[in-house]
Amino acid sequence: MNTENTGREAAAQSAETRTDLARRAGAFVRSTDFIDRLSRRVARRTESQAPGGGPAAMAYLSEEIVPELAELGFSSTIHDNPESDEHPLLIATRVEDERLPTVLLYGHADVQFAHDSQWAEGLDPWVLTRDGDRLYGRGTADNKGQHSVNTAALRTVLAGLGGTGSVAEATLGYNVTVLLETAEEAGSMGLRSFAAAHAADLSAELFLASDGPRIAAEVPTLFLGSRGALNFRLIAHERDGDHHSGNWGGRLRNPATVIAAAINALVDGHGVIRIPALRPDAPPASVIDAVAKLPDIVEEGAPETDPSWGEPGLSPAERVFAFNVLEVLALDAGDPAQVVNAIPGTASASMQLRYVVGTDVSDFENRVRIFLEEQGIHGVAVEFEHCMPATRLDPGARVVTAAAESIRKTTGLEAAVEPNLGGTIPNDVFAEVLGLPTVWVPHSYPGCNQHAPDEHALVSILEQGAEIMTGMFWDMHMRPDDWFSSK
Incomplete structure (x- = not known):
């Protein structure tokens, strides 16, 4: 018996099966069955920031997700949220053997406010509407479309492995846990404490999820975390009420001027952070290398980059993915709508620090206050x-290499690997509370109008996303050490 030939034949057969399953998953996303499923889910008004949304959130979990996962062999439990009675959470488990590794999948069932009246004519946020490659509806991109694609891909792999038998009884060679929350758009309230309390139920070797946009529509993307977001206010209160600028100008401190000086002490007129405490440590070489490989793509309709803005010596991509930025979000002094000749009694600025790993934000208020006083601003x-x-x-982690190679095998394209999103998601729950390596595979794109009127997903990306996830679930079955290694 020629074992070498037998091995080659088995590898070839596996590759053919993998390709066939990926195509099946993509075809399903184009099918009426998937469109009908997504239509039902979009129609459920799961606005998590609106009061009274508990019944809709519970119905989404119990009527949409639990039955679908039960068919795949999952046992599901819907839990109360420790911080809100309107935002339940679902944990579903598919355990083949407790000794096998586990992948934790995540998604969120809630959506942003619909802003019904602001949608284009003929579009309704609660009615899935197709226009060419676009599927309009609240949640199509964020996140109902994305987590629906992932479970469809998992079903496809289970069906392929199960042969003529039951999908629920098919053997993956690893366990799967699904966590679905209903408060992500409301700041993931309760998620961190819930994960801590249910750490044993959520124990895994790998976190894998889909949310947010690709770097560009045509570029499959991985991201491995997110920048942090720290919001704070600067407030200068000098006196109650305003005072005539002619009678009192030059004799009274102007809090608006003080706030302007405080902002300039923290960040200069070119967007460069001046306070050392808010600047990050130098990023690892693996992060710089990953960012350097990111494609430089400008989406149609995107604003033009300001090349002279931000930290000198860094590329625009490095400023977003490997460095910090301190932004002024809002200013408040006097009444801009009806300006009067008066010195305001109070002024404030709403500020935000977007920051990467390697930034110490402990004792934040005290450190900023001391720095301002050292600059003579009291x-x-x-x-x-x-x-x-x-x-x-770390972009050099073994699982990142496996995920990028899986995407290349499925699509023939090189994946863009973002060390972290420029924005912020609750990845800390999975990376810090649960201690997992985190890999995100987004199935949307920057122009999807996420959080805005006319939100939409692209069928082409959802289709490719289903193929990508099918390839990943298959590759975990074939080469688990590449995915579940601790290195």
Whole structure:
């Protein structure tokens, strides 16, 4: 017996099966069955920031997700949210053997406010509408379309492995846990404490999920974490009420001027961060290498990049993916709509630090206040509002290589690997609380109008996303060490 030939034949057969399953998954996304499924899900008004949304959130989990996962062999439990009675969470488990590794999948069933009246004529946020490659509807891109694609891909692989038998009884060679929340658009309230309390139920070797956009529509993308977001206010309160600028100008401190000086002390007129405490450590070489390989693509309708803005010596991509930015989000002094000749009694600025791993944000208020006083700026209160931590998996991790190679095998394209999103998602829950390597495979694109009127997904990306995820689930079955290794 020629074992070498037998091995080659088995590898060839596996490759053919993998290709066939990926095509099947893509074809399903184009089918009426998938469109009908997504139509039902879009129609469920799961606005998590609106009061009274608990019944819709519960119905989405119990009527859409639980039955679908039961057919795939999952046992599901819907849990109360520890911080809200309107935002339940679902944990579903498919355990083949407790000794096998586990992949944790994640998605969110909630959506942003629909802004019904602002949608284009003929479009309804709660009615799935197809126009060429576009599928319009709230949640098509964020996140109902994306997590629906992933479960469809998993079903396809199970069906391929199950042969003529039951999909639920097919053997993957690894366990799968699904976590679905209903408060992501409301800041993922309760998710961190829930994960901590249910760490044993969510124990895994790998986190894999889909949310957010690709770097560009035509470029399959991986991202491995997200920048942190720390929001705070600078407040200068000098006195109650305003005072005539002619009678009192030159005799009274102007809090608006003080706030302007405080902002300039923290970040200069070119967007360069001046306070050392808010600048990051130098990023690892693997991060710089990954960012350098990102394609330089400008989407149609996107604003033109300002080349002289931000940290000198960095490329625009490095400024977004490997460095910090300090932004002024809003200013408040006087009444801009009805300006009067008066010195305001109070002024404030709403600020945000987007930051990468390697930035120490501990004791934030005190450190900023001391820095301002050292610059001779007194009487400015620093009020911390909220913070989501920065996270990042090393781009050189074995699982990242496996995921990128899987995408190449499926699509023939090189994946863009972002060390972290420029934006912020609750990745800290999975990376820090659960201690997992985190890999995100987005199935949307920058122009999808996520969070805005006319939100839409592209059928072409959802189709390719289903093929990509099918390839990944298959590759985990064939080469689990590449995916579940701790290296």
